[in-house]
Amino acid sequence: xxxxxxxxxxxxxxxxxxxxxxxxxxxxxxxxxxxxxxxxxxxxxxxxxxxxxxxxxxxxxxxxxxxxxxxxxxxxxxxxxxxxxxxxxxxxxxxxxxxxxxxxxxxxxxxxxxxxxxxxxxxxxxxxxxxxxxxxxxxxxxxxxxxxxxxxxxxxxxxxxxxxxxxxxxxxxxxxxxxxxxxxxxx
Amino acid sequence: xxxxxxxxxxxxxxxxxxxxxxxxxxxxxxxxxxxxxxxxxxxxxxxxxxxxxxxxxxxxxxxxxxxxxxxxxxxxxxxxxxxxxxxxxxxxxxxxxxxxxxxxxxxxxxxxxxxxxxxxxxxxxxxxxxxxxxxxxxxxxxxxxxxxxxxxxxxxxxxxxxxxxxxxxxxxxxxxxxxxxxxxxxx
Numbered sequence: 001x002x003x004x005x006x007x008x009x010x011x012x013x014x015x016x017x018x019x020x021x022x023x024x025x026x027x028x029x030x031x032x033x034x035x036x037x038x039x040x041x042x043x044x045x046x047x048x049x050x051x052x053x054x055x056x057x058x059x060x061x062x063x064x065x066x067x068x069x070x071x072x073x074x075x076x077x078x079x080x081x082x083x084x085x086x087x088x089x090x091x092x093x094x095x096x097x098x099x100x101x102x103x104x105x106x107x108x109x110x111x112x113x114x115x116x117x118x119x120x121x122x123x124x125x126x127x128x129x130x131x132x133x134x135x136x137x138x139x140x141x142x143x144x145x146x147x148x149x150x151x152x153x154x155x156x157x158x159x160x161x162x163x164x165x166x167x168x169x170x171x172x173x174x175x176x177x178x179x180x181x182x183x184x185x186x187x
Numbered sequence: 188x189x190x191x192x193x194x195x196x197x198x199x200x201x202x203x204x205x206x207x208x209x210x211x212x213x214x215x216x217x218x219x220x221x222x223x224x225x226x227x228x229x230x231x232x233x234x235x236x237x238x239x240x241x242x243x244x245x246x247x248x249x250x251x252x253x254x255x256x257x258x259x260x261x262x263x264x265x266x267x268x269x270x271x272x273x274x275x276x277x278x279x280x281x282x283x284x285x286x287x288x289x290x291x292x293x294x295x296x297x298x299x300x301x302x303x304x305x306x307x308x309x310x311x312x313x314x315x316x317x318x319x320x321x322x323x324x325x326x327x328x329x330x331x332x333x334x335x336x337x338x339x340x341x342x343x344x345x346x347x348x349x350x351x352x353x354x355x356x357x358x359x360x361x362x363x364x365x366x367x368x369x370x371x372x373x374x
Contacts, residue, residue, distance in 0.1 A: 159342035163311035
């Protein structure tokens with residue numbers, strides 16, 4: 001029940017999506033999730049409630065869509081001239097963004113309203129795109145594959161954010177990157 | 188808002204917990220999540236609704252608690268005589284259980300009703316206990332640390348289940364275990 005790929009590019013449809021997303025974020029901040037309703041969002045966005053029901057289906061799917069959108073990274077990953085530093089900088093930022101209180105609940109919202117996995121897939125794609133940009137800067141180094149970085153850097157960071165009550169320490173992503181690039185599991 | 192550690196062991200409190208969990212699972216199967224209410228669960232469990240509100244707070248927290256309980260593994264991990272085969276067998280089973288449709292939505296439920304991370308922590312602990320049991324069988328082999336298995340076998344499996352729309356293939360956990368035990372990242 002995602003509308004991102006189908007409706008984002010330009011026009012009236014995109015304007016409605018933007019207005020509904022903005023209204024949802026504003027109301028979430030103002031009244032909180034428990035008080036949030038589709039009619040209230042519609043009023044604030046200046047659209048008919050049926051427009052929202054038709055496009056998103058229900059509130060959980062809309063919240064999942066809005067949460068997925070927060071994962072979008074506006075800027076390309078920082079360029080340092082070094083593969084290891086590029087990956088380290090990006091993954092430490094990723095931990096900082098995802099590991100905060102709101103980050104963790106955005107992830108939970110993405111997953112909760114997302115029976116098809118589409119929105120979660122969009123979040124994953126944003127991460128994969130950033131990593132792909134980085135490794136393509138260093139073709140001569142035989143960089144790791146994007147999937148390897150996802151499996152052995154991104155996945156452990158998300159696992160610790162989601163499934164352990166302690167947020168992983170700064171420096172943990174750095175050690176995961178070092179381990180991956182050393183090509184050996186330091187034991 | 189979990190009650191597992193505090194109230195599971197024996198007595199009236201445990202019986203109430205069991206009755207409420209059972210009633211929740213039965214009603215989930217019978218009427219589905221959208222029709223589920225705390226008064227209906229209370230009626231079926233033969234307890235007062237206030238008992239449920241007092242112990243769990245709200246429906247999301249109760250569902251998170253019930254979902255976390257499904258992760259509990261009744262049996263110790265299969266013993267094959269080989270560290271690699273023990274880990275491989277356990278992790279392929281883990282993928283099979285978590286990667287099915289209900290497995291994915293249990294995980295989403297655990298995370299959604301779990302603002303403190305307690306229930307997600309319980310799920311993670313079940314996995315850590317199984318891995319700990321396995322590595323302790325082979326102290327003479329210098330087995331990997333439990334955290335390493337979580338980071339480089341369990342985390343990638345969960346990442347792919349949660350964030351990609353394709354369920355990882357059978358054999359993927361086996362390759363993660365082989366990579367970890369080889370001590371080298373095959374590239």
